[in-house]
Amino acid sequence: MSPRFDVVGIVVSDLAASLAFYRRLGIAFPEGSEDQPHVEAVLPGGLRLALDTEDTVRSFHPAWRPPTGGGRVGLAFRCASPAHVDATYEDLVGAGYHGELKPWDAFWGQRYAVVNDPDGNGIDLFAPLADDGA
Incomplete structure (x- = not known):
């Protein structure tokens, strides 16, 4: 059995700003998500969009650094x-x-x-x- 593609994850520098942007595009993140280190929204078809703060990622991967040379995801x-x-x-x-x-x-x-x-x-x-x- 092959793994199933399930989540698109984005590491964000400002969770509240990112939530405002993606909510403006119609993605329904739960209310109060601004105070969480990791948030998810279920997309049509069942795929999930996850947002993690840079600090959250560093909490389990201390050497992580944001990529350089362009956007992180499309x-x-x-x-x-x-x-x-x-x-x-x-x-x-x-x-x-x-x-x-x-x-x-x-x-x-x-x-x-x-x-x-x-x-x-x-x-x-x-x-x-x-x-x-x-």
């Missing part, structure tokens, strides 16, 4: 439509998050944009330009 959020990509991008940038790549019609058939989370991870926003039935 996540992509499918939006309902091309207009929803634009609106979500504007909402996040308007809330003070860094817009890395403004929405554009990508040659691979998607409306596509990138916003950075509080730790500089590129978070992709996308929607098919044409209805693909999904």
Whole structure:
């Protein structure tokens, strides 16, 4: 039997800031999570998104250091439509998050944009330009 992919984990420098960002994208972390060292949210399909503070990781791996040279992880959020990509991008940038790549019609058939989370991870926003039935 093979292991089953179950959790996407992100080590964050400011848990409250990261929770605010991901909640703005619709991820339902439990109330009071800001005071926890490790939090999880169940995503559609059963996969989980876990956030751990840097201090939590160092508590069991004292030599751990944040990676250098770019973001730590890449996540992509499918939006309902091309207009929803634009609106979500504007909402996040308007809330003070860094817009890395403004929405554009990508040659691979998607409306596509990138916003950075509080730790500089590129978070992709996308929607098919044409209805693909999904």
